[in-house]
Amino acid sequence: MTLHIDSVSKRFGQYQALDSVSINIPKGELVALLGPSGSGKTTLLRIIAGLETPDQGRVLFDGEDATDVAPRYRQIGFVFQHYALFPHLSVFENVAFGLRVMAREARPSEEQIRERVSEILKLVRLTNLGERFPAQLSGGQRQRVALARALVIRPRVLLLDEPFGALDVTVRTELRRWLRELQQELGLTTIFVTHDQEEASAICDRIAILNEGKLLQTGSPVDLFTMPATSFVAGFLGSANILARESLGAGAPVGISGAKVAFRPADGKLSTSAAAPAPGGHLRLSGTIQHREFLGSIVRYAIARTGGEVQIDAPFKAGEAFIAPGTEVAVDIPHDALISLNS
């Protein structure tokens, strides 16, 4: 199903949760709504589900206005942040719930229910746990039950609210990969909310970045990483050095247009021989080493300079000495690694 969100706004009292947000999501895409807490991403997800009504704007399912349709008629799959499994029902009955509550004409027979639930439990690899209760499951298993419960009604769109938030790191990376494979196998339009940029980049077709109720930028993870439009996006997706354009001085290349310039810490090359001239096509910044962090495969140096501190990641090679704090260094950044930012 294609999904259109058309200038949706929502206000809670004095607080503007969403400010005229529009997104189009084509069929079969996995889209992440990424933003810090309070950015409005969960509100947007709840508006798509019908759990919240927008003050302005429309939600279109396959071109049809669904803004005022009650959640129970939308046929969507929703996985809640803490799964919201029914604690008094077994795993099997949790999954069967969406089938049992169907209107009598549409409701499958007991046998069909049994079949469909078993099928979906197999899909989420919980075949033998049907008789268990949610309290007897691990976090990852609960998450998969929640997903099975959402999928059994053959949803037109799958919505997930911080689906991996409550899991520990190893389970999280395993589950997100599995979710991506499942989503592609089913060709299901899926939207998930997260505040974790790594998670979003890892599995999504597209990312929509929200902050303070506004949609800042949408695009593929690579596009957003290489061409962020604002300093917020540049800083949120990976780390970035953001400098005012004037602070670059005479060395500023001609191609740079915005008010600010960003570059990734890995793109700068450190050299201690400041006397040698900068290589062609590079911007040179100079300063002194302020601080050093050893991060395994890289060493991150903080370099103090007039016009703002920058951070540079140098690859770590065993046996090579760190550059001591206080050392005067030059940083050379290739011109094509510089990103113009509007704000």
Add this chain to the structure above:
Amino acid sequence: MSLAMPERRLEKLSPSAARHRPWSPERGHALLLLPPLLLLVAFFVIPLADVVLQSFAGPGHPLTQYERIFTQSSTLQVLLYTFQTAATVTLCTLVLSYPVAFVVSRAKGNLLHLSLALILIPFWTSTVIRTYAWIVILQRRGVLNEMMLDWGWIERPLKLMSNGVGMQIAMIHIMLPFMVIPLLNTMRGIDGNLLRAAAVLGANPLRQFLSVYLPLSLPGVSAGSILVFISSLGFYITPALLGGQKTMVAVLIEQQASRLLDWPMASALATVLLVVTCLLFLLYERAMRFAGGGKTVGEVS
């Protein structure tokens, strides 16, 4: 819990050990239990045992009193009426309390505080005072009859007292907080997302209630019901002041003890009441464990 245990703990707590090892509930709990335990034994367990023993005393063989209770139709009727009244009161209290508890469980801020105050203030008021208040309202020339006469709803005052109706009304009123509070406690623990999840899965509001909310609120329903039912079984003041020809068992016990001075009979009746209460409570415990299905009910992540 044996009484010897606290003393053993005391020996271990030599001054130096007490200084080095911090107090912890695990080590100190037995000591903390001691004062209330002594109080209960002296003023509750021993007198109660005395009552039970007295019920086997009196003339004739030890079970004479019990034989009288279960063969005389008058006492059997009192027992039956007591159970009927307790059941009616419990059911009415539940029906009245459930919606109130539901609304209050959803309330926030001032509304929550106000409604909690409205529930708790009557709860803190003496039962005797509230029973007298109901007499003022329900008596022949009482507030209710006068109002209905003035409005022309009735031509003659209705008999609302001394016939069970008024007694049940007053008992329901007095029992409301005992039902509302356990219900509220359970309902506040129900994750609102569960209902949203049910809605998204296609359940209509009735179905959301029947399949999700009601089963999850059952621990509160049974806790409140058992509390109200057991309290109603032994209720004395309100039946004594508002009751009619038919009496509740507590009133009968009082009559036997202080008017007829038939202490063995009063003791036997009290013992029957005690045993029934204990059995009900055991039954409730069993039911809760069964419904729990391994401690899953009410557990919300």
